[in-house]
Amino acid sequence: MxxxxxxxxxxxxxxxxxxxxxxxxxxxxxxxxxxxxxxxxxxxxxxxxxxxxxxxxxxxxxxxxxxxxxxxxxxxxxxxxxxxxxxxxxxxxxxVIHPGARAAIGRTNTGIIGVIGTDGTIKSGAYELALKQLNPHIHVISKACPTFVPLVERGNFRSDETFDTVSAALGSLRDYPMDCMILGCTHYPFLAETIGEVMGPEVVLISSAExxxxxxxxxxxxxxxxxxxxxxxxxxxxxxxxxxxxxxxxxxxxxxxxxxxxxxxxxxxxx
Amino acid sequence: MxxxxxxxxxxxxxxxxxxxxxxxxxxxxxxxxxxxxxxxxxxxxxxxxxxxxxxxxxxxxxxxxxxxxxxxxxxxxxxxxxxxxxxxxxxxxxxVIHPGARAAIGRTNTGIIGVIGTDGTIKSGAYELALKQLNPHIHVISKACPTFVPLVERGNFRSDETFDTVSAALGSLRDYPMDCMILGCTHYPFLAETIGEVMGPEVVLISSAExxxxxxxxxxxxxxxxxxxxxxxxxxxxxxxxxxxxxxxxxxxxxxxxxxxxxxxxxxxxx
Missing domain, CATH: 3.40.50.1860 (Rossmann fold)
Incomplete structure (x- = not known):
């Protein structure tokens, strides 16, 4: 080596x-x-x-x-x-899935964890599996956000379009008492500021990248x-x-x- | 296995x-x-x-x-x-030293990290070494707090004596623009609330335990x-x-x- x-x-x-x-x-x-x-x-x-x-x-x-x-x-x-x-x-x-899952398990107090990702990631159930293998009592709220990656690949990190797209995708998640949310796609940290604005300060965003x-x-x-x-x-x-x-x-x-x-x-x- | x-x-x-x-x-x-x-x-x-x-x-x-x-x-x-x-x-x-060091490296924005621990830990320079092996530009402020472990081993986690002891030990650290501080002794999370009160909300406390x-x-x-x-x-x-x-x-x-x-x-x- x-x-x-x-x-x-x-x-x-x-x-x-x-x-x-x-x-x-x-x-x-x-x-x-x-x-x-x-x-x-x-x-x-x-x-x-x-x-x-x-x-x-x-x-x-x-x-x-x-x-x-x-x-x-x-x-x-x-x-x-x-x-x-x-x-x-x-x-x-x-x-990048288990590191995010482990960090969320370390951070959550409510035991309610949000996960956003691509269609493929969310449908695979990989985060839910990783989280529940660590602790079966964790409650997971998942949402596929297929509109986010194209924004990032075009370099459109901060704009009215970005805010509207993120709001449309995540608005419904704000009804859940989650205390952390995993950015379950490595493109999403590019949008972290906007995602944070939409979700509010009480939701800690977990970056799989970090x-x-x-x-x-x-x-x-x-x-x-x-x-x-x-x-x-x-x-x-x-x-x-x-x-x-x-x-x-x-x-x-x-x-x-x-x-x-x-x-x-x-x-x-x-x- | x-x-x-x-x-x-x-x-x-x-x-x-x-x-x-x-x-x-x-x-x-x-x-x-x-x-x-x-x-x-x-x-x-x-x-x-x-x-x-x-x-x-x-x-x-x-x-x-x-x-x-x-x-x-x-x-x-x-x-x-x-x-x-x-x-x-x-x-x-x-x-327990490298996990705390890696977490601090992940969290710091200013690059100025506080470390508190026992006499032995601080004199060994082990945290400073671990941090600088990760990033030689990190600035480390260390302080031995030999009065903390006896408090914990007596079960005295929250009292006026605890506050006074912690204030006396950490008061001088508040002059430094650190943005995170490693609780470099596994006894210290017992005193985390008091340490947090003394250091203020702008200093993230890193628990080696977590x-x-x-x-x-x-x-x-x-x-x-x-x-x-x-x-x-x-x-x-x-x-x-x-x-x-x-x-x-x-x-x-x-x-x-x-x-x-x-x-x-x-x-x-x-x-």
Whole structure:
């Protein structure tokens, strides 16, 4: 195990950048290789076996960088493909669902937890399962918000349209006495300010991104695989679609230019 | 690996009950065997090699219960003995320092983090090391509070004496623009309300207890060692000193009677 190996992050698009940003903040010495499958985003409305296939392809692609850990920074891909990928690689594979679930269990006082995510994530019941495996008495209120990812992938984080879209999707959740809500899609932290305005200050928003980075830190420490603190890593980003919007969003979110390489998938891989 | 094996928790006294309570809350199916070394508390003013020796003795004692994980729920023992114990057992050993450090790194916005603990913990520099290994730009303000553990071990959580003691110890820390403070001793969550009153609402208090339970959850999941959710565990508690006060504090803190067995150490083990 070479501790200078990178952490591989994959997502359907730009959402995993929220996880990447938190890794950069919490673990500034770790090198990241990131793959955003922008050509095939969103994953949230795709069939499970298609998401598994896409996730496998990206993991295979990133294997050339010999990662010490694979982070499935997409809730839909975590819901459908985490167990499959774990069986096929010999490094730790971290998804974004259990970290959010564990954080919510740690934070809630009322035992009533909200979860928002894509259609695929919510229909999979993965959060409810993860929460109830921890504590069967937890009450879970779930809501699919299929209108959120397209906003983020267009870079539309703060606007009247954003507020109206978020209000329309979440208005009905305000009737429940939840005290925390899991942002069960890595795209949603881009919209966190607006979501917070709509839900009100009494609902703590749990970011899978922040919590996943924290758990990556735990696992790297537990397995003695942390990067050398002398390292100033140079991260690498890849996307399968047009790089222009990815570059704009990454600059805006990460606050710096990134080294981005567009990847052309073979036709056979286009699902 | 039998997932019905218990989690072993050890502390110098009752402080580790804060970790036990959080494990019961976050992981209600996990069985706990707990050892409080009340005959030899406090550890905070003892020499490092003495703390290592005591910790080894307790780990040996708890080995008869075949634990699947060992939790050193004492910051002083974590600072001095974690690496030693890790070398001598073949199950995961979790201390309470890194979980608090990782949580603080996740929460801080100003990058200025307060740490309070026993003399031993603060002088060891273990928190500063853990924080700076994560991010060398973090500014750490540390303060030893040797007057806190005796209050807790007497069951004196809320009183004028408690407020005066906490104010006297922490007053000087209020001059620093820290935005979070690590309760770097597992006894301190018993005093959290008073500490919060003294520090003010702008300082988020990080409980090593809550954060350690969270990390235990992460590691058990990552290693596929979680208890069966059909289980309703019966916890076992041991203490090396008089059981009366331990029983009172445990009842008050955990909200229920516990199965407590006093353990008589051999004279050769009394350090």
């Amino acid at each position: 070479d501790v200078q190996q990178p952490i591989a992050i994959l997502d359907s698009g730009v959402g995993g950048l929220t996880v990447a940003k938190e890794i950069m903040r919490q673990l500034p010495h770790e090198k990241i290789v990131y793959f955003g499958d922008t050509a095939r985003t969103p994953y949230g409305t795709r069939a499970a076996d298609e998401v598994v296939q896409f996730t496998r392809e990206i993991v295979e692609y990133l294997a050339q960088y010999d990662p010490k850990m694979i982070v499935i920074a997409c809730n839909t891909a975590t819901a459908f493909a985490l167990e499959d990928i774990k069986k096929h690689v010999n490094v730790p594979v971290v998804g 919590e996943t980075a924290r758990e990556i830190s735990t696992i790297l420490y537990e397995q003695d695989k942390r990067a050398n603190i002398e390292t100033t890593p140079i991260h690498q980003f890849f996307c399968s679609g047009q790089p222009a919007m990815f570059r704009v969003i990454a600059k805006q979110w990460l606050g710096k230019q990134i080294e981005l390489t567009p990847v052309v998938w073979q036709v056979s891989q286009m699902g | 039998d997932v019905q094996q218990p989690i072993a928790i050890l502390d110098s006294g009752v402080g580790g009950l804060t970790v036990a309570k959080e494990i019961m809350r976050q992981l209600p199916h996990e069985k706990i065997v707990y050892f409080g070394d009340t005959a030899r508390t406090p550890y905070g003013t003892r020499a490092a090699d003495e703390v290592v020796q005591f910790t080894r003795e307790i780990v040996e004692y708890l080995a008869q219960y075949d634990p699947k994980m060992i939790v050193i729920a004492c910051n002083t023992a974590t600072a001095f003995a974690l690496e030693d114990i890790k070398k001598h057992v073949n199950v995961p050993v979790v201390g 954060e350690t339970a969270r990390e235990i959850s992460t590691i058990l999941y990552e290693q596929d060692k979680r208890a069966n959710i059909e289980t309703t565990p019966i916890h076992q508690f041991f203490c090396s000193g008089q059981p009366a006060m331990f029983r009172v504090i445990a009842k008050q803190w955990l909200g229920k009677q516990i199965e407590l067995t006093p353990v008589v150490w051999q004279v050769s083990q009394m350090g």
